[in-house]
Amino acid sequence: MKANRKFIEDEEAVSAVIGVILMVAITVAISATVYVFVSGMLGGGPTSTPTVSVVAEPSGAGNTITIGTPTASDIEWRYVWYSCSNITGQSEPTLTITWPSRATGQYVKGGQSIFVTAGLNGNPSLTCEYRFTLVYNTTGGSMGTVTWTQ
Numbered sequence: 218m219k220a221n222r223k224f225i226e227d228e229e230a231v232s233a234v235i236g237v238i239l240m241v242a243i244t245v246a247i248s249a250t251v252y253v254f255v256s257g258m259l260g261g262g263p264t265s266t267p268t269v270s271v272v273a274e275p276s277g278a279g280n281t282i283t284i285g286t287p288t289a290s291d292i293e294w295r296y297v298w299y300s301c302s303n304i305t306g307q308s309e310p311t312l313t314i315t316w317p318s319r320a321t322g323q324y325v326k327g328g329q330s331i332f333v334t335a336g337l338n339g340n341p342s343l344t345c346e347y348r349f350t351l352v353y354n355t356t357g358g359s360m361g362t363v364t365w366t367q
Contacts, residue, residue: 266358279334286327
């Protein structure tokens with residue numbers, strides 16, 4: 218017993234309770250810092266859908282859909298898709314879509330074109346009305362819609 222007292226007598230230290238409280242406080246501070254850092258990196262996605270004007274013009278066997286200037290300059294084509302439907306309710310067309318490059322780093326810009334050919338299943342005299350909508354995959358919202366008759 219005397220050997221233990223001799224060792225402890227001249228030493229001052231933080232009590233065990235205060236030591237545990239300090240370790241918990243440091244752990245909470247580090248966890249909060251990591252959370253703020255990670256949530257800032259992961260939560261920075263777009264919260265609204267950008268819009269563009271779209272115009273359809275007859276062009277040969279199909280229609281050229283011309284894109285207007287988008288409301289955001291950083292929209293990549295790889296995040297944009299389309300919905301095209303026959304809104305007259307007649308036979309469904311076979312669609313052929315020619316897009317701008319959808320590679321990484323290719324952005325939606327005003328003046329770009331999408332070419333749509335709607336094959337009417339062997340009935341060239343059939344007239345149908347079509348609705349073409351650009352969809353922004355990140356938010357699921359509609360960027361722009363155009364209708365035409367062919």
